[in-house]
Amino acid sequence: MPSLTMPGAIHTVLAAAAIVLGMVQFLTRKRGSLHRAVGYAFVYALLIADFAALLVFEFTGGFNILHFGALASLACIAAGMWPVLRSPRRADWRERHFFRISWAYVGLLAAAATELVVRALPLRNSDQAWLVTFAVTLTVTLVGRTLILRHQPAARDAV
Template structure:
């Protein structure tokens, strides 16, 4: 079995790995710094290019559910980056940025899990194969959603406390 069915698949994988690493760095390091912004731009560019190349991969489907999820992923990262770039006059821009970027990163991990399952030799088990793909992605999404909500509450409190002073 080839890991990269095509050149576009290899390029897609390189951008995905760059997004996984740069996104992880941004999440776990101090926010609002010059480094946060620069690494964040690497994340955004990697995500945009990864999602565009995803639309040209045709391993399982000509155009299928993974392609539709790539479009959704592209929209979440664009929403996340447009908030600080274009919507700073709105009071909620930071929450919008946080939500878009957080969900794009969780979606990236959900897609990563789905890709691992697709690449493993589970195809002979029919319905269970799709349950593993969907189940693994949903598990990552639920765990990520829990942490997004938990940290969003902290973000709202910190914004409220800052604006009161």
């Protein structure tokens, strides 16, 4: 197993922090100063974790599908923050923010679950690792989709 590089360590620590911060967001009341403060901490932690992930090449020696996951996460974060930061805000900005940030969190959880499973199981070859990666990612994504749909904010009337 390769040793942890500085980008790998930064990615690991901040991704773990983003998992905790995202769970706090999921479990607490939306709106208000606490939601905003924890939300920005989540966004900054995940942004830095994703950029650090783009500097990690230990597993394949180059750019690979895992890097596309980091790019997808960056896109979800940018798309999720756009409705919050734009002015004037659209009437449906909360719903757009919720869905896009939620998908960034689901992607983070899928990556974390895959990391845990791939490291914990005695996989014999890279084909097994990729198959397990696909299965775990699909499972977490489907569960995440169900939770997103169940907890989506109520649609607001257009202003």
